[in-house]
Amino acid sequence: MIKITFTAAAIVAGLLASHADARxxxxxxxxxxxxRLDANSDGKLSLAEIEARSAERxxxxxxxxxxxxxxxxLRAAGDARRAKxxxxxxxxxDANDDGSLTRAEMEARRNPAEMLxxxxxxxxxALSAEEFAEARQHHRHGKKGKPASE
Incomplete structure (x- = not known):
């Protein structure tokens, strides 16, 4: 159980922390x-501006x-988004700008204890299977992996 819990925590840490900067x-x-969406620069998004973005995509x-x-x-569009x-x-x-990521660079911004x-x-x-599933669900929907109870 401890090994499974630790593994689940490590997976959650990887899933969530890799996007810490993105958040x-x-x-x-x-x-x-x-x-970019506010085509007429009026500080508001009209239905026409939103629809134009959809048509462009x-x-x-x-x-x-x-x-x-x-x-x-569809696959090609997804590939392009993943590449970006x-x-x-x-x-x-890439802390040293060498065009590759070492494990140390990947983990430099993670704080597994804070995430747990x-x-x-x-x-x-420890994370239960339910807490793990909830964290993944919230992460997918851009809620920083925070459980609903917070």
Whole structure:
């Protein structure tokens, strides 16, 4: 049980901590995205501006311009998003700018003890399967892995 709990904690730490900087950058990225979406620079997003962004994303993914997205086009669009995310991760974590990430660079920003304390809702010093699942669910929805009880 201890080994499984430790392994689960390590997995959660990896899933959540690798995006710690991304969470810190969210306000700046959100502001930049808002600025891009606000086509008329009035400080508000209209339905037309939101719909225009949606149409742009669809058009970028529709490589053959047939008005429909094939599975290949969807995969390619996903690959492009993953590549951008990987590029941002490299920029954030590559401390010596050598174009590769060592394990030390990957782990430099992690604090497993802090994460465990935050995610361990029953404060028993370990993550249960339920706490682990809840953390993963919240992480997927951009809630910093924080359990609902916080």
């Amino acid at each position: 810190e950058d969210k306000p700046a990225r959100a502001a930049a995205m808002f600025e 669809f058009a970028r993914a529709d490589a053959n311009n047939d008005g429909a997205l094939s599975i290949e086009e 995310r990987a590029d941002r991760m490299m920029q954030r974590l 304390a935050r995610l361990d809702t029953d404060k028993d010093g």
